[in-house]
Amino acid sequence: MLxxxxxxxxxxxxQQLTRAAIGAINAADLILIPRKGSAKFDLAELRRTICAxxxxxxxTRIAEFDLPVRDAGEEDYRKGVDDWHDAVAATWSRQIADHLGHEGHVALLIWGDPSLYDSSLRIAQRLDPxxxxxxxxxxxxxxxxxxAHxxxxxxxxxxFVVTTGRxxxxxxxxxxxxxVVVMLDGGAAFQTLDPKGLQIWWGAYLGMPDQIIMAGELAETGPRIVAVRRAARERHGWIMDSYILKRRS
Structure with a gap:
């Protein structure tokens, strides 16, 4: 049984790890650490630090591997994501077969929670076997x-509603x-809203040493977030951020 x-x-x-997470890490025969390119080196390094x-x-063995890159130019967004998930699942399957075979306990460390806006569960259900x-x-x-706020x-x-930038x-x-809680926003979609009466609470690199948070009226704070976000992305090569918008009734 795998x-x-x-x-x-x-x-x-x-320090955000639960005792259940620590127990599951130590129960695994194999831990897979995905690499997402040099621009997201910090994400793999975090997983290495947690294991250490x-x-x-x-x-427990640790194996690192390179993830396939999603084709951002695909016109059909859903098909592009499905194709990418298939490619990632095939990569996971190869890594498991190469390092563990068809029996044993393999683990992946998931950023945040695998239940919310994470593809890991969908990918896992495509594994063969x-x-x-x-x-x-x-x-x-x-x-x-x-x-943080x-x-x-x-x-x-x-x-409240949890949605995506798209x-x-x-x-x-x-x-x-x-x-409204907004995640997976690559382009500061709040700029498309009429800012009148809206407040924003924004954060990037949450829980990391480089954490940045900003809050205030959207009309005033929104442009500042865009500038800070752009500078942070250029500095790190990547950014993971989310924000909450509230409308005064």
């Missing part, structure tokens, strides 16, 4: 963002809510 554990590791701070700090099982999948929840970037996410009795840009403000 078992795959997807272990949520939080947003960058090794909490891995006490000397029988299909393993028994186990998921260990982790702290999400939403939790980390709220904690000391901000309650929802208003009393009020709903959906916010294409569809505008979601109906029926005054609070």
């Amino acid at each position: 078992k795959l554990s997807l272990i949520g590791i939080g947003c960058g701070d090794p 700090e909490v891995l006490t099982n000397d029988r 299909l393993p028994k999948i186990d998921m260990v929840p982790g702290i999400t970037s939403i939790q980390a963002l709220c904690a 000391a901000l309650p996410l929802n208003e009393i009795g009020g709903p 959906r916010l840009r294409d569809g505008g403000w979601p109906a029926g809510v005054d609070t």
Whole structure:
């Protein structure tokens, strides 16, 4: 029997690891660490640091591998993502077969929580052979963002929507809510909104030493976030950020 554990590791701070995550790391026979190119070296290095700090099982092996790159020029976004997921699943399957075979316990350390805006579960279900999948929840970037700003996410009795930058840009403000959480936004989609009456709480590299947070009225703070975001991306070669928008009723 082949078992795959997807272990949520939080947003960058090794102290965000749960005891369940530490136990799952040490229960694995093999830990796979994906490399996403030199521009995202920090992401692989974080996983190495976590293993160095909490891995006490000397029988657990670590293997690093290069991830396929998604074709951002694909006109059909959904097909492009599906094709990429197929390529990643094939890469995972090869790595597992090469290092573990068809029996044993393999683990991947998932940034944030594998349940929310993460492709790992969908990719895992495409593996051949299909393993028994186990998921260990982790702290999400939403939790980390709220904690960084000391901000309650929802208003009393009020709903909120979690969406993507693409959906916010294409569809505008979601109906029926005054609070919107935006993730996977590569282009600061808040710039497409009428900023009147909107506040923003933004954060990048949450939980990491380079964490940046900014908050304020969108009309005033939005342009500053765009400038800071651009500079941070140029400095690091990559950026992972999210934000919360609230509309005054």
